Structures are given as C-alpha cells and as structure tokens.
Amino acid sequence: MASVLFIGGTGQISLPCVERAVAAGHAVSVFNRGRREAALPAGVTGIVGDMADAEAYRKLGDRRFDVVCQFMVFTPEQMAQDIATFSGKTGQYVFISSASVYEKPARHYVITERTPTVNPYWPYSQAKIACESMLKAATNLDWTIVRPSHTVRTGLPTMVGEGDVIPRRMLAGKPVIVAGDGTTPWTLTRSEDFAVPFVNLFGKSAALGEDFHITSDRAYTWDAIYGAIARGVGTSARIVHVPTDTLVRYKPDWIGPLIGDKSWAALFDNAKVKRVAGDFTCSEDLDEVLAEPIRLLKLRLSQPSADTSELDGLIDRIASEQSALGR
Known part of the structure; x- marks a missing residue:
C-alpha cells in the first residue's frame, strides 16, 4: 500500500482514478480548493488549498507522499513550482499530460509513445509539451508521464467544445x-476504464522516467459519435459536414481543437x-461509453441553459451557408 496524493481529484478523469486507488488499498489524499459536486470515497483525506498560494503549496511536499498524481498543471510556471515542491520528496511524480501533444498529422496512422511530440497549432498542447520537457530535465525527481486521449465521464465528446449546445440543437x-x-x-475512453x-502504474520501477498514453483500443467515426449522442437523448442528428479549413475561417480559435487535434485520425x-501496468480492456460499445455522459446530460437538460445564442447563431450561419453550396 502506498500513500498517494492527487492534486485535483474530483474532475472528469481524476475522480475515477481516486476511487480506483482507494479500491486498490492505497492511502489516498486529495488536494484541491474544496469546491466539488461529486463526493469523495470514504477514507480519502481532503486537503483544502490552492496551487496559487505558493508558500502553503510548498509545504505539501514535506508530507512526503509515495506517489503524487498531478492533474492540474497546465503551464511551465506551474511545472516549475511542482519540481521545486516535490523534488527529493516523493517516490513517483505522475504528470497528467495529453495525447494532443503528438505531432499533427502523425507520420504513421497508429500513434505510439515514439511519435514525436510536436503540435504547432494548439497553445494548450504546446504548454503541455513544455511541461514534459521541464520534467524530463529535472533532477532528483522520479517521474512518470501519462497522456490521456479523449476521456469521457461528465462531458460530451464534441468537436470544438460546444458541449450541451449540440444535444440541445439536436432536440x-x-x-x-x-x-x-x-x-x-x-478514440474515446471511459474514465473508469482509464x-x-x-493506478497500476503506481510504484512500478519500470514506469519511472517513462511516458505512456492510456486509451481504448477502439475508435469511432465522428458521425457515429454524434449519432450516439442523438440516440441517447431520443432524437436524430442532422449533420452538416464542413471542411476544417472553412470552419477555422469562421472562427480562428477553432484551429487548436480542430487542426491541432480532432480533424486527424486518433488510433x-x-x-x-x-507491458508495465498489465493488460486491460475498455468498453468498445459506443452507447455504453456514452452512458454516463448522457445520464448527466439529461440532468443538465432539465435545468435552464446558459446563454449560447452567439455560438448557436454561428452554427446556424455555417450550416446554412454550407448547405446552400451547389444549389
């Protein structure tokens, strides 16, 4: 049994990891600001704090956890703080990066950890790449890098972060x-499968100084994903296909999530x-993969929606102008 600290711990990916670590018998602590909707498992020690409070955060390293799982580092400045906080004070520092760091387009259609980490299109991915480089150059800190791909639990898998706008439009x-x-x-992966x-990487010497992605072995077409979302809310999807280059001319900040990520195949x-964590399987049934996001979506649909008129209007315009081509 290891003493494990999760920084974050209640998010889309991290909460199931906390639950799995508890089930595996680890002594788990969670550090966050204490603002959470989901309940932590029994036996988890909550530590309320803020990474922005540098002096208080630095003391976290003095507790000397066996494993530190960092879900909340997104910038080189935050990584520098973690390197200073945990170097020499933990047996394994696990940084949650992102599979979006891999080159776009990948030179081979199947992505491995040998695929270069180069993404010139998305600042989010570039910051994660910079964090990885800093970690790899650190001394006196045994690290493991984990790169999730599109992992689902609370949010819907949409192309540019439209979220609930998509099922509301479908309905x-x-x-x-x-x-x-x-x-x-x-590729879509359930958080509980991830x-x-x-958790099986915890305490493994073969995981130290190594990077891993963790995903399902199954991919789905985007039409199938949107069809499953529609099916989940009891309707059908009126899909309008638009070239990626056209979309980013309408909204340039879609370059990151599209050209920097979702317009390319992800296998x-x-x-x-x-080899290190042991064999595992992930659900490959798309309706099952989306079951929990759809359940939570239905709860949200029963509530008044936030103002999405600007995005709705843009989607209406794009769909209308694309559909008019060739008439």
Whole structure:
C-alpha cells in the first residue's frame, strides 16, 4: 500500500482514478480548493488549498507522499513550482499530460509513445509539451508521464467544445456541424476504464522516467459519435459536414481543437502501458461509453441553459451557408 496524493481529484478523469486507488488499498489524499459536486470515497483525506498560494503549496511536499498524481498543471510556471515542491520528496511524480501533444498529422496512422511530440497549432498542447520537457530535465525527481486521449465521464465528446449546445440543437431539430466528412476515426475512453492501468502504474520501477498514453483500443467515426449522442437523448442528428479549413475561417480559435487535434485520425497502440501496468480492456460499445455522459446530460437538460445564442447563431450561419453550396 502506498500513500498517494492527487492534486485535483474530483474532475472528469481524476475522480475515477481516486476511487480506483482507494479500491486498490492505497492511502489516498486529495488536494484541491474544496469546491466539488461529486463526493469523495470514504477514507480519502481532503486537503483544502490552492496551487496559487505558493508558500502553503510548498509545504505539501514535506508530507512526503509515495506517489503524487498531478492533474492540474497546465503551464511551465506551474511545472516549475511542482519540481521545486516535490523534488527529493516523493517516490513517483505522475504528470497528467495529453495525447494532443503528438505531432499533427502523425507520420504513421497508429500513434505510439515514439511519435514525436510536436503540435504547432494548439497553445494548450504546446504548454503541455513544455511541461514534459521541464520534467524530463529535472533532477532528483522520479517521474512518470501519462497522456490521456479523449476521456469521457461528465462531458460530451464534441468537436470544438460546444458541449450541451449540440444535444440541445439536436432536440430542437437544428443541424449540427462535423468537421470533414464525418468518417475520421476518433478514440474515446471511459474514465473508469482509464483508471485501472493508471493506478497500476503506481510504484512500478519500470514506469519511472517513462511516458505512456492510456486509451481504448477502439475508435469511432465522428458521425457515429454524434449519432450516439442523438440516440441517447431520443432524437436524430442532422449533420452538416464542413471542411476544417472553412470552419477555422469562421472562427480562428477553432484551429487548436480542430487542426491541432480532432480533424486527424486518433488510433493508439497501448502495448507499452500494458507491458508495465498489465493488460486491460475498455468498453468498445459506443452507447455504453456514452452512458454516463448522457445520464448527466439529461440532468443538465432539465435545468435552464446558459446563454449560447452567439455560438448557436454561428452554427446556424455555417450550416446554412454550407448547405446552400451547389444549389
């Protein structure tokens, strides 16, 4: 049994990992600001604090946890703080990066950990790459890098972060937009499936100084994903396909999530993590993969929606102008 600290611990990916770590018998503590909707498992020690409080955060390292799981570092400045806080004070520092760091487009259609980490399109990915580089250069800190791909629990898998706008449009009979022709394969992984190999990396000497992605072995087309969302809320999807280059001309900040991520095929070889964490399986039934996001979506749909008129209006405009081509 190890003493494990989760920084974050209640998010889309981290909460199932906390639950799995508790079930595996680890002594688990969670550090966050104490603002949470989901309850932590019994026996978890909550530590209320803020990473922005540098002096208080520095004391966290003095508790000397066996494993530190960092879900909340997104910038080089935050990584520098963690290196200073935990160097020489933990047996394993696990940094949650992102599979979006891999080159776009990948030179081979199956992504492995040998795929270069180069993403010139998305500042989010560039910051994660910079954090990885800093960690790899650190001394006196045994690290493991984990790169989730599109992992689902609370949020819906949409192309540019439209979230609940998409099912609300579907229910209203309005068109929704998919970049490209809708046939690009995209890997989705349930958070609860991700958690199993993630926790199995704890305390493994073979995991130190190594990077791993953890994903399902199955991909789905974007048309199939949007069709499953529609099916989950009892309607159908009116999909309008729009070239990616066209979409980013309408809204330039879509370059990151589209050209920097979702417009490319995402197929992963998980052999490396399976060698270290043991074999694992993920749900491959799309309706099952989306069951929990759809359940939580239905709870949100019963509540008044936030103002989405600007995005709705843009989607209406794009769908109308694309559909008018060739008439």
